[in-house]
Amino acid sequence: MKKFVLLLVVSFTLTAAFAQTEKAQWLDVELANYQYPYPVSIINVKVQEQNLKMAYMDVKPSNYNGKNIVLFHGKNFNGAYWKTTIEALTKEGFRVIVPDQIGFGKSSKPEHFHYTFQQLAQNTKTILDSLKIEKTAILGHSMGGMLATRFALMYPKTTEKLILENPIGLEDWKLKVPYKPVEWWYENELKQSYEGIKKYQLVNYYDNKWKPEYDEWVNLLAGWTLNSSYKTVAWNSALTYDMIFTQPVVYEFKNIQAPTLLIIGTRDRTALGKPLVSEEVSKTMGLYNELGKKTHNEIPNSELIEIENVGHLPHIEKFESFIKPLVIFLKK
Known part of the structure; x- marks a missing residue:
């Protein structure tokens, strides 16, 4: 009987492991074995005493209307x-540029990097300058x-x-969530499955x-956990969590000069650090049905589109x- 139970346990464990392997295939750290929907270009950027690769798609339609996004x-x-x-x-005639930021997708995952939104914005501006997009x-x-938001404020x-x-960052989580060092985020990332x-x-x-159709976006993260270099991916992820937590943009919405459109799925409840606060406090965070309206009121010359019964990913979900x-x- 004991042997039978042991066999069942082993069988179940192997089945579970196999199921995960079936769903999440091993992925290269820079996604060399994952094909993007359009051709990918690479630009070399020298930042923080490092030579790094930044990947991007640049899709220019035959009916180009002179406008870029x-x-x-x-x-x-x-x-x-x-x-x-x-x-x-592109069907509407827009040229579309889609960068993978450093630390993400097909771009470099440096072992050491000081992540700031300013740095990422500057990296993106380097791509635009190379393409002569003004x-x-x-x-x-x-x-x-x-x-x-940071890019719009800088440029x-x-x-x-x-x-x-x-967007995340419509509230300052530091006011409610206790600070955790990068090492804490790193340990959490190492536990990902x-x-x-x-x-x-x-x-x-x-x-x-x-x-x-949502499976693909799980597999792209889970596939990295099967890579022997996953620690590098996890470390970069931890650094970007720290960037998000410590570098709020919410106080600068009033300074945005560009005409702005907010597209908000009102069911969204995304907020950084919910597991670190009480249930009572957690319920006050990430209320996009309220945050969208508040942000609309703070950004000059802004419009608000609320999509009911849609969560964090309107462009995927609806x-x-x-x-x-x-x-x-865009056509206005």
């Missing part, structure tokens, strides 16, 4: 998840929304329009309603409700 990805993503957005915008719209999702003459899609990543996205992004107001705004 840069798409900034979120923390748990890379440029690939903009596929349908790129398709729709003016562009800037769209940022999630963490990319914080970066897009107001370059930023024709600003679009923020469920397919199951944990999927559970987080299921609960926080999709309101416990999963669709097969694409038509996202793309229609975006195109209308």
Whole structure:
């Protein structure tokens, strides 16, 4: 009987491990074995005494209307998840530039790097300068929304329009969440697994309603956990958590000069540090149904589009409700 139970346990363990392997395949640290939806270019940037590679897609349509837009990805993503957005915008004649920030996607994962939104914005400006793009719209999702805000503040003459899609950083978490050092975030990242990543996205992004097309964005993170160099990925992830937590942009929304569109899925409850506070405090964080309106009131010359019953990823979860107001705004 004991042998039978042991066999069952071993069988279950192997089955679970196999299931994870089936869903999350080993990925190269710079995603060399993962194909993006459009050709990827590489620019070499020398920053902080290092020579680093920054990947980006530059998609210029045959019916180019002379207008450009840069798409900034979120923390748990890379440029690939903009596929349908790129398709729709190029169809309308827009040239679309999609960078992978340092530490993300196909770009370098340095062993040591001082992450600031200013540095990432400057890196992106280097790409635009190399392409001789002087003016562009800037769209940022999630963490990319914080970066897009910083870019617009640093380069107001370059930023024709600003679009923020469920950006994080609409509140200052330091006022409620106790500070944790980078090492704490690093230890958490080392514990990541397919199951944990999927559970987080299921609960926080999709309101416990999963669709097969969401699997790809779990696999891209989980595949890295199978790499022997995952510690480098985890360390970069920890550093960017620290950047997000310690470098709020919320106090500077009033200084944005560009016409701005806020696209907000009101079901979103994303907030950094919820596990570190009481349940009572947690319930006051990440209330996008309130934060969208508050931010709209703070940003001069802004418009607000609220998408009901949609969470953190409108361009994935309800694409038509996202793309229609975006195109209308860009064509004004």
